[in-house]
Amino acid sequence: MKIHSKTLGTIIAIVIFGGILGASAMGLWKTESVRNPNSVQRNQSVGEAASEDTVTAGDYYPADIRGNHRFGEISEMFNIPLEILAQAFALPADIDPATFKNQDFESIYPQFEGEQEIGNGSMKWFVALYTGLPFELEDEEEDTYLLQPAVDILKIHADLTAEQIAYLDTYTIEIEIEQAEINTAEDNADNDEEETELKQDGMNVAGKTTFADLLDWGMSVEKIETIIGGDLPNHLMLVYDYCAENGLPFGQIKAKLQVEVDTLNP
């Protein structure tokens, strides 16, 4: 059988776009995946926390939050007190929270550039947990961090599951509020120092850390096995997943691993 270029081109287009449409119809076409099964559980629990009748017509979803939304607008959309938002994101006192936009986070947290980032995703995540509204946490290339004050607020005000608390503990940026409030010249030296530390977070044991990372950072197989109390699994496995599968407290394991990593990489 001979094939003409027009037929070939048509088949190529049909296979690619037909395949994508078919995969979409079956729910298989996902361009922004959840990083691991534990994340799915976290997402589901957020969704489950909000029963159908808590979301009425006209309600907003956290996923609707955009970078150009002001804190004031978000406060109204989700009925969250403005002062809570300002406190959660440690807005400096000289900034009007009502007019502050999500996309301007970088202007007040220059020290968080890099993997540890407070951005629009952080706001969506905070609002979802605070309100219990459905939200699919899509960690694309960055993990979703919150500042310590936001985590503290959620632990007090939100109905969090144990998994959500574990996740928050993993993805918390510890910050003294006054450090965020004062981004002035006299503190630049301190900030620079902190920035340096944060930029070294390539060696921070976190939820996305794999056993391969630990080995890269100089840890021996024996040391890792001692800490996790078992044989080293496939090195591509996340430490977080290993802990979840084996019922280990991730926070404690993480802390022990971090001590070892810090010792090896002073």
Next chain:
Amino acid sequence: MKSFTKNKIWLRTVLQVFFFILIALIAVNRVLEDSGIEIPLLSNASLHAVCPFGGVVSLYQFAAVGTFTQKIHQSSFILMILVFVLAVLFGSVFCGWVCPLGSIQEWVGKLGKRLFKKHYNHFIPRRIDQYLRYLRYIMLIWVLYATAMTGKLAFGDIDPYYALFNFWTGEVAVTGLVVLGTTLLASLAVERPWCKYACPYGAILGITNLFSVFAIRRRESTCKSCDICTNECPMNIPVHAVKVVRDHQCIGCLECTSEAICPVENTVIFATKGSL
């Protein structure tokens, strides 16, 4: 007998332009999303999510621990499967009809043809070139090994495809920009240099040329041995010297066929076995 005027495989050009623009717009949409703006009806997926090679490099990790390599998503797996289906049927037509990086090399090459005329695409001596063509398999092995060992996109920092559509975002590694620049510059002298010598995805798809259902076939009884098919081939395959093109470098562009350049009708065709 046809005249020697070349007929255009116009649908190939249409698809190349379409996919190039589509990927470019998806890359732009991705950046616009951060500003709260989006191009309607268009995906804002990351480029990694719409690259089938992402599925290939994730295979080991997916089989071993059930997760994807960092930055790779399920859509990459779907695309990988679709492209493999096409490849089993038609060989590496993805390279010749879809891949935007291949397309831009081809377009830059048109300028090279004007500059170097007959010398274009014939600068590297065949005795050296034939070995260089296997470099992409070394690249493939290294990419698969390094990705499997680290769980990270080992290819990311040198990937010219990612650099091509993200060079303006500041997210591209210098090495990626250097590879892209070198590739485009080399395209002035050699047709599709990245595809020929370095592309790991082309390497794996090229293997399907050895057994694909359809292939370029030459009818010896009517062939005038004018070599025009060989001269036209962007991948320098000696079409005039074989009955069936089973070369791992063929990109299925059909530019050598009677539909395009071969002056004798029904002599070089894209067909299944037994069609001649």
